[in-house]
Amino acid sequence: MRAVTLFTAQFADIPLEILAAKAHEWDFDGLELGGHIDIHKASTDQSYCQEILSLLSKYNLKLFAISAHLVGQAVCDRIDERRHRPILPEHVWGDGESEGVKQRAAQEVIAAAYAAKNLGIKIVNGFTGSSIWHLLYGFPPISPEQINEGYEDFAKRWKPILDEYEKCDVHFALEVHPSEIAFDIVSAERTLNAVNNHPSFGFNFDPSHLGYQGVDYIEFLRRFKSRIFHVHMKDVEFDWNRPCEAGVFGGHTMFGDPRRFFNFRSLGRGKIDFERIIRALNQINYGGPLSVEWEDGDMDREVGAQESLQFVRRLDFKRGDKQFDAAFIKQ
Structure with missing residues (x-):
């Protein structure tokens, strides 16, 4: 059975020790730290890393991955003070000059690799x-050259980052997601090609962001089976047969707005077929953690985290090592 972990980003306002105690009480196996770690400090201070590991051990929790989602966003984005300054550390934002922010963000993503190495883990999600x-x-018409330039910009900025990850023996797992360089199967393939299938680059599989787009998330697992470095368990509600007012990308509404085509839901309360996902993960021999990323604006988060954990526990199963009818064959 795979470990079931809790992604802490949605609980970032709760001090780590209090959250760790809750996660232990709820019976999680470990954590994926998002917002509960100083990446810059962890990249250089082994004693700080040991403090984190000792705290988790106190509550019988393991660390499987850390998050560089927010700082990673700034590496290739068109920098906007109102969007990016609130999510970036002050030392990354600096004077706010666009290129400088991108370069400092890249250095912080590299720092995450060294932080992971110091923490004894292999995965940075982001x-x-x-x-x-x-x-x-595509209107006004977009030239193919413009799109090519976008992937070239991604490769230019991320290849040096990934080279540092390779030195640390750490993988960067991109969460395929709208607003990223890869947001579906086709763009994910193009992204891999852009970095020449760099061995340190792969994906954090989150079916919720694929499902509401109409992307075949089971095919995603099969297509990129050797690049599935981490898995988020997150559900989403949508209905292709129900007309809505705000379409697939939300119509500039806030999450939770009933006019939207989709809203994230606690695990088991949406439309993602997790049974098929578990079977596909078994088929591709994924043995890493199943990390609960809980997002449901209509539910108390602590209730949701516990119900999601139990949902995953019930659903996950070990793949058999022989065909079911093999026992009928006489030896």
Whole structure:
């Protein structure tokens, strides 16, 4: 059975020790730290890393991955003070000059690799940002050269980052997601090609962001089976047969607005077929953690975290090592 962990980003306002105690009480196996770690400090201070590991051990929790989602977003994005300054450390934002922010963000993502190494883990999950997301819809007409330039910009900025990850024996797992350089199967393939299938680059599989787009998330697992470095368990509600007012990308509404085509839901309360996901993960021999990323604006988060854990526990199963009818064959 795979370990079931809790992604802490949605609980970032709760001090780590209090959250660790709760996670232990709820019976999680470990944590994926998002917002509960100083990446810059962890990259250079082994004693700080040991403090984190000792705290988790106190509550019988293991650490499987850390998050660089927010800082990673700034590496390729078109920098906007109102969007990016609130999510970035002050030493990354600096004077706010666009290119400087991107370069400092890249250094912070590299620092995350060294932090992971110091913590004894192999996975950093995160975002990459994208210089071409705003060109998603093609009018006025978008030239192929513009899109090519976006992938070239991604490769230029991320290859040096990934080289540092390789030195640390750590993988960067991009969460395929709208607003990133990869947001579906086709763009994920192009992203891999852009970095020449760099061995340190792969994906944090989150079916919720694929499902509401109409992307075949089971095919995603099969297509990129050797690049599935981490898995988020997150559900989403949508209905292709129900007309809505705000379409697939939300119509500039806030999450929770009933006019939206989709809203995230506590595990088991949406439309993602997790039974098929578990079977596909078994088929591709994924043995890493199943990390609960809980997001449901209509539910208490602590109730949701516990119900999601129990949902995953019930659903996950070990793959058999022989065909069911093999026992019928005489030896």
